[in-house]
Amino acid sequence: VSSQYEFNQLQRLKQQFRTEHNTFVNMTYTDSFRNITGLKLSYQDMLNNPLQNATYPLPGKDYDRWFPNQNYMVLPNDVIEAINTEVWNTSNDDASNLFPPNITSTLLGKIDLVSNNKYEKIRMPVPRFYEPATDFSEDIPPEGETYWSEWPSYGELHNVSFQHGEIAIQISHMSNLQDNNNYLRRNFINKKNDRWKLLNLQIDFSDKAEKEKHSIYSKAVYDIQRGRILSISQSSKFHSLFALPHYMSFQNDYNEKIFNDVKELVDEFWNFTDYTDVMTMKDVQDAYNNANFKCEYLIFLQLEPWNQYTRDQIKLIDDELNWPLGRPANLSSLPPINVVSGLLYSPDCGVRLGLHNVKGTRYELKIMSIRKHLLFGIALFAAQIYLLLTQMHHTNTPSMVNKISFYCFSMINLVDGSLATLYFVAASVVPELYLPLVISAFSCFILASIFEIRYLISIYASQVNEQNVGIINLLRGNTGTYDENRPRPAFIPDEGSIGGSLYGRFFFMLIIFTFLILSSTSWPRQLRMVFEYILIFILNSYWIPQIFRNAVKGIPSRRERARSSIGGNRSQNKMPLLWSFVIGTTIIRSLPVVYVFTYSSNVFRHHKDVHFVVFLSLWLLFQISILYSQDVLGSRWFLPKHTIPDGYSYFKPLSNEYISEHGGGTAEHTVDCAICMSDVPIYIEEIPETHKVDQHSYMVTPCNHVFHTSCLENWMNYKLQCPVCRSPLPPL
C-alpha cells in the first residue's frame, strides 16, 4: 500500500469480504445467495430481463429457498442437466469406487467448444472502488459499479472463438500453505481430510496455434469419495469462494450433507488463513485485472477411479511418493490421473466447453522420470568431456591445432554454454531437482567454459597470423609474409590476452543467446517452431566450418600421406579431427534432439516430428561423409584443379647468391642451422656437386632462413615463428 487511496481500496475490499462472509456463515442449504458479489443474479433473472442490474434485494426474488435449477443458479438448466448426466454421473453411494487422495499432477488433454453464443450472458458488475486513482489528491475510491458494456476495450478475452484446442491443468494441494505474512510453513489440514481436499488449479487452454490463450487460476474442492473436482474462478466480479458449497451439492443425493461438509471446509480455510487480514494490494489489482480481462469459469471434473488398488495400497503408494523408502509400491505401473469427463462453463461470457482425454502422471513420478533423463544427460556430458580430452591430446602441436576450425568449436561451445545457463536457471526454478540440475549445469559449464574455451584459445592463438589474409593466400598456404604491402602485426598477442577477449566474447554470446531462447518460449507457436527448426539446423551444422578449414589448409589424401610418411617425420599431415571425436560428438549431440522429436510422450511436452529428425540425421550424415571423403581423397577434391594455387614449399633449392650473401658453414656448400648449431648441407642450383643432397633434409623459411628438417619441425610443434627473425611461419 503506497497511498491513502490504496489503503482505502484495501479496506473496502476487506469490508466487502467480511460482510459476505457473515452472509455465508448464516447460509444454510435451503438458503439462496443473498448479496454475494457475482451471485446476485441467477440465469433465470437474465432470461427475464437481459438488462437487469445486479442489485440486492431483487424485487420479487425468493431468497429463502434454494433449488438446483436456473432459477437459483448461474447455470442454465441444460448445463445442469449435462453435469448431472454426463460429468458427475457416478454417485458412488456404496463407496465401491476408490479415488486417490493425492492428485498433485499436470494433466494434459483436449478441449472442445460446445457453444459460445447459445447462452445468455449474466451481467457481473465490477465495483468501482477497484479502479486506480485518477489523480494524486484523490483519497476516497469512487462508489458504485460498472458493467462490461461500460468498460473500455483493451482486447480482453470475453469469448472463446476456436473449436478445438489443448488444455493443461496443473493441480496442487493446499495442504502446505505458506503464510504470506510471516513465512511460517503451517500445514493446513481440515477436519475431514480423508474426504475433502482444497486444491489450487491452474488451467491453461488455447487453440493449436496458440493464438488465443486463456488461463484460469483458482481454488478447487476435491471430493475424494466421489472423485469430483469443482473449481470456480474468483475475481472482483465473482466471489466464488462462497459459492462452492451450493455448487458442489446440487445433485439430489446426499446434498445437504455435502453442503455442510464443504461449507465447513471453506470456513476452516477462511479462519486458518485469516483470509481478509492477509489481503494485500496485489490481491486488489489481481482481482481487478482478472475481472476485466478474463471470463469467470465454473469447472466440473470427474476423475477415473483407481479400483485396481485397495485403500491400503493407495496409502502405501502415497507414502512412497511422498517419502521414498523402497516400499513395495511398484510405482512404474501407477495409472495416470485421468479426467473421465469435464465441463467448463462461463456464466458471464456464456461459453460452454467440454473436455476429453485429459490425463497426466503424478507430479512425483514426473520428477523421477526427469531425474533419470538428467542423469543420462550427465553421462553424455562426461562422454563429451572425455572425447574432447582425447581430441586435445591428438592435436597437441600448434601446427595441428592450426588446421582446426575456430567456428566449428565456437558453435559447439555456444550450445554447451547456453545449456549450462539454462540448467542453472532451471535449478533455481525446480527445487526438487536441485542436485541433478546443478550437477548437469556444472558438468556442462566445465565442458564449455574450461575445456572448450581452452581449446578455442589455442586454436585462436595458432591462427592469429592469418588474420587479414585473403582466402586465396590461405589456400596457397602462406600467411603473406613476403607480401611487403601488408603491415606485419605489430605484436602477436599471448594466450592470456586472447583468453580474456575470448572469455568476454563467450559470456556475451551466452547471455544474448540464452535470453533469445528463453524469450522464444513465449512466442506464438508458428514463429517459435520456425525459429526452433532454423536454430537446430544451424547449430547442427558444426562440421561445415571444419570442412572449409580442411579445404583451406589442404590436407593431402590418405594414400599420399601414407606414401610420404615412409620418408620421415610426416606426422604433421594427420587429419586434425579424430574420427572417434567426430562420430562420438555427433551422436552425443543428436541424441537429445532425436529423443525430443521422436518420442511423443517426452518430458518436454515437445510435439513429434519424425520428418525433421530424418532430415537432420541425413544432414549430419552428409557432413560426416564429406569429412570422410576429405580424409580419403584429400581435402580439396571438390575444388577444380586450377583454382588451387601452389602452397608454400619449405623444400627448395637455393641459389649461389644465397650462400654468398648469408655466408656458409664450416664446410663447403653448407649453412649453419641456428637450432642445432651444426652444418646443413644444401642443394645449390648452380653447383652440380651439391645435387646429391636431398632437398627434404633441410627447410627454407619464407624469410630465407635454413634449418634441418627435423630441427624446424620440432620447433614448429611449439611455435609458428621463425627462430631467427620471429616472422610468422606458414604451418606445414
Added chain:
Amino acid sequence: MSMEPPVGLTAMPVTKLAMITTLVVPLVASIASYKHIFLLQYDPFLQTYHQYYRLLIFQFCAINESDTVILALIWYLFRHLERLLGSHKYLTLIVLSWAYTTLGIWGLNLIWNAFIGQYKWLQWNNFSTGSLPIVLSLVHFYKEYTPQIYEWNIRLLGPRGGASSHNDNKREDKSAVEWKINDQFLLNGLILLLILNQGFAGILCGFISWMCGIFIDKGLLPGLDHWRIPFVSYFISQGPPTRANVAIAANAATNTAAARATVEAATAATGNGNTGNSGPTSLPLRGSSTTPTNTSSAGDDEPGADEPARPLGVQFLDTFRR
C-alpha cells in the same frame, strides 16, 4: 619393513577400492535420489516387505555424510593392514568380514526378535549404516597385528593455587591427570565417533562385528587360512606393497627409462635385504635407501627420474595450469 608406510595409495589397490566405494557410492546414490535403498530396518523392510536385498547392500553406503567421511578416514588408516597381509589376503579378509558380519548381525537380530522382541519396545529394529561392521571386524586385526610405534603422555594439571607452584613442574601433583596416548589414538577416536554417531545400533552391531573379527582370526569362522578370492589376481597382481612393489607400480604409471632404472635398483636392494644378512653391505648402492625420506633420490643423476606419473587427474589439472 620400515616404520612409516608409504604415503598415498600407490600399490594399495584394496584400500583404494574401499575408499572410493565409501565415497562414490553415497555421492551417486544421492544424485540419483536412491539413497533410501541402503537403509536397513527390521520392522518394515525385513519383516513386512521381505526386502532381503537390503541385507546385501546396506554396508556399501553410509546414509549420513559424517559417517561417510569417518569411514573413508578409517579405511585410509587401515592401509597398514593391507601392507601387512598383502592385497589378496586383505581383500579376502574384507569379503569374509562382510559375509560373516552380515550373517551374524542378521541371525542375532532374528533370534532376538523371535524371543525377546515380541514386545514392541524391546524390538531390535535399527541397524547400522555403512561399512561399520566390516571396519569393526578389521579393528581386531589392526589391534592384534599392527605394532604400536610410539606413545606420549599428556599431563592435565588441575588449577593451581598461586604463581608460586606454577614453575615448579618437578613436584608431584596429586590432582594432575596423565593420559598416555599412542600413535593409534586417531584410529581409536574415529572408531569411537563412528560407533557413537549411530547410537545404540552402532554399539550393538559394532560389538557383534568385533566378535566376528576375533572368530575369523581364531579360525572359528573358517576361510581366512586356506581360501582366497579367485580371479582377482590381475587387479592386485603387484603383491604386498613393499618398497619394491611400490616402485614397480609407480613405474607402470610413468614407464620412463629412468624410472625403470630406479625400480631395478630398488628391487635389487630389497632382494638383497630379503635374502642375505641384512648387514651394512646389503645396503643399496645408488641411494635408494630404506628410509622414507629419500625414496626418490635413486635416479637423481638421470633426468626425468623424479618426473611424476601423469594420470588422468593430473591431466585435468594441467588443463587449467597451461
